[in-house]
Amino acid sequence: MRRLEPLIFEISKPGRKAYSLPALEVEKKPMSEYLPAGELRTTPAELPEVSEVDVVRHFTRLSQLNHGVDIGFYPLGSCTMKYNPKINEEAANLPGFTDIHPYAPEETVQGALQLMYELQEYLAEIAGMDKVSLQPAAGAHGELTGIHIIRAYHKSRNDAARAKILIPDSAHGTNPASGVLAGFQTVQIPSDSRGGVDIEALEKVMDETVAGLMLTNPNTLGLFDENIEKIQEIVHKKGGLLYYDGANANAIMGIARPGDMGFDVLHFNLHKTFSTPHGGGGPGSGPVAVKKELAQFLPVPVVEFDGQKYYLNYDVPNTVGRMKSFYGNFLVMVKAYAYIRSLGPDGLREASQDAVLNANYILRRILEYYDLPYDRHCKHEFVVSPQRIKKETGCHTMDISKRLLDYGVHPPTNYFPLIVDEAIMVEPTETESKETLDYFADALIAIAKEAYSNPEMLHKAPHTTVVGRLDEAGAAKNPRIRWQKGM
């Protein structure tokens, strides 16, 4: 019985309420006796007036309009929509984690500090790095932190002429945005015929004006850059640093470590690789790991252990400063910690192995209908393009994706990376069974056939969802971004 739900404001009725407050116990005078009369609110905010049943039914019904990993397959490329173990959610709801103030004395929060300290150590080991900060709140926030660290490093060496950050054309959009936000000019490096960084182009632009290179490996095509040794040599030789975007780290746990590849700074996305959920868009967590020489630039505070107790260390000599209030998204760290303890070193490696196996399996199953721009084994994700379908039927990636919704599957990432026309980027993750992968591959094949037999049906898809294709252009032209009384 899924159907559209009115706005919470539309079910509001004056005088109805859901809240209750503890006894006041003390005298309450008119507010004007405590606060300047001119500062008091005269018109109440139009918040809804509803009962507790209204609240629960409204959000429960709304929830039924959403697709999530717990409902079905969600092969959204570069987002690592793996299953989120329920024990991790339970752990993060323990009052011992939720009900502690960030400024509580250290002796009263030793469990939290211990968890953070150990998580720092685990992530450093998985990354092949030396020191970790858990402060960044998301992947892009980790990137920004990392690029600030690179900036601080060059500044500390009086090497101020380095104004550029190099970024491959296959990179996530956050990379160039983070580079600019940290004060750099970004320079795009083309990809070569095998989908990796074009070495000649890199050599040409890599000089003493370049601060560093940001790289995802495997990249957004799902391909491991085979020339990574050469790349790191070129960048380091000219005094630059290498940044590893850990968005795709689900392919390499226990198999290859960014630190060993020559990267100097990286971030992980705990909500991707370490299975803390994505929350409908957040909260995430984007810890940053660095090599020893860069530890002096990490944001403050970092968690340390003196052999007796865990404590917050604000004394980092050349710190980039603060990236966020307090210490990062702690409850997300709790879930990642529980995940790493559950899987252990072998489990993490097996997760990456099956993530890669699952991606390659789907890839090989659909190639009769979809085109592969770079014919190699992929890592945890792959990119195909419906070139032939487009040419022969007029159906686009958008149509195929919308039709997938009718099959109960969340579509892959569309139109990204930008270097592949009509890109379809698929990341199945390791927590999906062969049956699910087969169902998805069969659906893609069936849709390809539908494109030939009934293209119009694809253009109008989806047909079975509660809302149909939405007018995004109209929404942007005349933005209605809030409800108003009498609207």
Place this chain on the structure above:
Amino acid sequence: MNYLPNTPKDREEMLKTIGVKSIEELFSDIPPALRFKGDMKLPAALSESEVAKLMRELAAKNTAQDFATFIGAGAYDHYVPAVVRHVLGRSEFYTAYTPYQPEVSQAVLQSIFEYQTMICELTGMDAANASMYDGASAAAESVTIASGLTRRKTALVSRSVHPETRGVTETYAKGHDITVKEVPFENGVTSVKELEKMLSGDVACVVIQQPNFFGNIEPVDEISSKVQAAGATLIVQVNPMSLGVLRPPAEYGAEIVVGEGQVFGNPMAFGGPFLGILAVKNKYLRRMPGRLVGETTDNRGQRGFVLTLQTREQHIRRERATSNICSNEALNALAATVYLSWLGKEGIKELAEHCVAKAHYLADAISGLKGYELAWKTPFFNEFAVKCPVDPEKIVKSLVEKKILAGYPLGRTYPELKDHLLIAVTEKRTKKEMDDLLAGLEGLA
């Protein structure tokens, strides 16, 4: 314990379809020298029951969970109603991602639209985004917005703004060549006299906090008129709970409102995840960072919601985006939406009034204790600074034994307020807890 459904037989069949002999072959493009050999030095895998026990043990070491907390300073111990946890526990919400496919994401999209509306109602702004990481980074990004629009390169931030907000603002400003200058405070609020002197033609914006870090009510009208006269943008960081009793910042000329939304249904959680509120007047709309949800219609004529004005964002605009933010704090924004639905029009006023009344009861009683006095005679909301006859660090340490977190020693971030303790009171604090704190303070004087 892992979560892999593939059986050995499945793997065999899949390898056959792929045309390779082993999984290892799929990794053959990684240079052999870079292959990780041996085992990662991590603790061995545990069963679910072992993990459950381990996590309970770690949580139990956090004794602060049972304490009566009078620490505020940016994170407040308000009650989180059961309905919030219940709704957030629905995996249709928490196992989804950014609503890129609106046809199967109406839950996230509509709830964000409701959130945007609530924040606009509370602040008087025209537009609110679907969240920033926290109040501090929201303030930092708002400085960038103002600098971009005014094309000026100086930001004035009051010293009465949360020290961590000031810290994050300074870090972010480095990337934009924005100079951040601090406006001193006087009598616990921003010095209007000093502010006026600092308002040069290159000032893009002035950031104040209302109520400020010390809990005090800033002279916002005076500040606002000076800021407006200088052609700068007034950015106000609010404790959004205070907007149950305090007037919306739009009424005194704020053009960007930021805030720490933790108070709306999010636990203190050792500092995160929290919720960055960012709301603006229309003229800043297209410079706003992050996600925005707009109303539209589908091809069947029904109302629906989509992400909108996405050309501001990094996944479209790349190096020309207004921000790099991608993952935000959507689930925390949902918590705020559910919480504000539960609290409603009357509830937020009544709750804010309880905080005011309880805080003033405690402040009055403390100022009656020998040796203790209120730092300033300035009106405050639910937090106030007390000048103590003993080192506040010592007070905090001593009262831990009584299961009381007495407050935040201001000397940690304000050397000039070394003997001051910042005390916050929420609706959760009982008279007995406050009286216990009073007895504790009295005993230490």
